[in-house]
Amino acid sequence: MRASFRLGRVAGVPIGVNWSVLVIFVLIAWALSASLFPRSYPGHSAFAYWLAGLAAAVVFFLGLLAHEVAHAVIAKRNGIEVEDITLWLFGGVSKLKGEARDPGAELRIAGIGPLVSLLIGIFFGVIALLVSLATGRGLLVGALSWLAGINVLLAIFNVLPAAPLDGGRLLRAVVWRATGDRTKASVVAARAGWGLGIVLIAVGIWQFFRGAGVGGLWLALIGWFLIGAAGAEERQARMGSALRGVRVADVMTPQPQTASGEMTVADFVDHYLFAYRHSALPLTEDGHPVGLVTLDRVRGIPADRRESTTLGEVSCRAGELVLASPDEQLTELLPRLSQCADGRALVVSDQRLVGIVSPSDISRAVQRGSMREQMTGGRGS
Numbered sequence: 001m002r003a004s005f006r007l008g009r010v011a012g013v014p015i016g017v018n019w020s021v022l023v024i025f026v027l028i029a030w031a032l033s034a035s036l037f038p039r040s041y042p043g044h045s046a047f048a049y050w051l052a053g054l055a056a057a058v059v060f061f062l063g064l065l066a067h068e069v070a071h072a073v074i075a076k077r078n079g080i081e082v083e084d085i086t087l088w089l090f091g092g093v094s095k096l097k098g099e100a101r102d103p104g105a106e107l108r109i110a111g112i113g114p115l116v117s118l119l120i121g122i123f124f125g126v127i128a129l130l131v132s133l134a135t136g137r138g139l140l141v142g143a144l145s146w147l148a149g150i151n152v153l154l155a156i157f158n159v160l161p162a163a164p165l166d167g168g169r170l171l172r173a174v175v176w177r178a179t180g181d182r183t184k185a186s187v188v189a190a191r192a193g194w195g196l197g198i199v200l201i202a203v204g205i206w207q208f209f210r211g212a213g214v215g216g217l218w219l220a221l222i223g224w225f226l227i228g229a230a231g232a233e234e235r236q237a238r239m240g241s242a243l244r245g246v247r248v249a250d251v252m253t254p255q256p257q258t259a260s261g262e263m264t265v266a267d268f269v270d271h272y273l274f275a276y277r278h279s280a281l282p283l284t285e286d287g288h289p290v291g292l293v294t295l296d297r298v299r300g301i302p303a304d305r306r307e308s309t310t311l312g313e314v315s316c317r318a319g320e321l322v323l324a325s326p327d328e329q330l331t332e333l334l335p336r337l338s339q340c341a342d343g344r345a346l347v348v349s350d351q352r353l354v355g356i357v358s359p360s361d362i363s364r365a366v367q368r369g370s371m372r373e374q375m376t377g378g379r380g381s
C-alpha cells in the first residue's frame with residue numbers, strides 16, 4: 001500500500017498516511033462517541049462524547065505511530081535503512097531496505113514494537129487509575145481506559161506467532177537461531193500466518209452469524225489480508241533461497257547500448273528504436289549513468305511533441321535510478337527495485353555504467369536457482 005499523503009519525518013524516517021486510515025479513524029471515533037461512551041458514561045453532552053471519541057482516536061493513531069517508529073529506530077541501529085512508515089487500514093508498516101543479518105537483530109527489531117504498545121497501554125492504565133482515584137469514574141477515565149485496553153490488545157495481537165505480524169518475525173528469529181536456516185524459518189512463519197488467517201476468517205464468520213455484525217466481518221477481513229501477505233512472504237523467502245550466492249554480475253546484461261539525454265525522442269524513434277532489442281535505454285554522460293528511459297515512456301509522448309522532447313525529459317532522473325554494484329548479492333538488490341525504472345537496476349563500477357538488470361534477468365535467475373536446488377536434492381545452505 002502506498003502513502004496518499006506525507007505527514008513529515010520522525011527520527012529521520014518519512015511518515016505517510018494511506019487514505020484507508022480515514023475509514024478506520026472515522027469508524028473508531030464514531031463507535032466511541034455514538035455508542036461506547038454514551039452507554040457506559042451517560043449524562044454528558046453530545047459535544048463531550050465527540051470530543052472524547054475524537055481525542056481517543058487521535059491518541060490511538062499516535063500510539064500506532066510510536067510502535068512503528070520504534071521498529072524503525074531499532075532497525076537503523078542494527079544497520080538497516082528504513083524507507084518510510086505508512087499508516088493504513090490494518091495499522092502501520094515500516095518498510096525496511098534489507099533484512100536482519102542475524103536472528104538477534106530480527107528479534108530486537110520485531111520485539112520492540114509490541115513492547116512499546118504494551119508500555120503505552122500500561123501508561124494509560126496507570127493514568128486512568130490515578131484519575132479515577134482523584135475524580136471517580138467519568139468520561140475521561142473511560143477514554144483513558146479504552147486507550148489502555150486497545151494498546152494492550154494491539155501488543156497481544158501483534159505477538160501472535162504468524163507472519164507478517166511482529167510475532168511471525170519473532171517466530172522466524174527463533175526457528176532461524178535453532179536451525180541456522182533462514183529460508184526454512186521464513187517458510188514456517190509464513191505457514192503460521194496462513195493458518196492464523198484461516199482461523200480469523202472462521203471465527204469472524206461465526207461471530208457474524210451470531211450477531212457480532214461488522215466486528216466479525218472485520219476479523220474475517222484481517223484474516224484474508226494475513227493469508228495474502230503470508231503467501232507473498234513464503235514466495236519471497238523461496239526466491240531468496242533460489243538466488244542465494246548469485247551476484248548482480250552473474251545475471252546482468254553487460255555493456256548495454258546507451259544514449260545521450262540530449263537526443264530527441266524523434267531521433268531515437270527514427271534511428272534506434274527498431275535496432276534496439278531491449279525495452280529500457282540507459283542515458284549516460286561520459287560513461288556515468290544519468291537516467292533511464294523505458295520504451296513505455298517514449299511511447300507516451302504524442303507524435304507532434306517528439307521533435308521537441310529530449311530523452312532526458314522523459315527519463316527517470318538520477319535520484320530515482322536504482323544503482324547496483326557487480327559484486328553485490330542479487331537478493332540485496334531486490335528490495336531496492338522501484339517503480340520508476342519498471343524494476344530495472346543500472347550496474348555501476350567506478351561510477352561507470354557496466355550493465356543493466358531487468359525483471360526478466362531476475363526471473364531467469366530464479367528459475368535456474370530453483371532447478372539447481374531440485375537437482376542437488378535440497379535447499380543447501
Ligand SMILES: [Zn+2]
Nearest residue numbers: 113114158166
Ligand atoms: Zn509492529
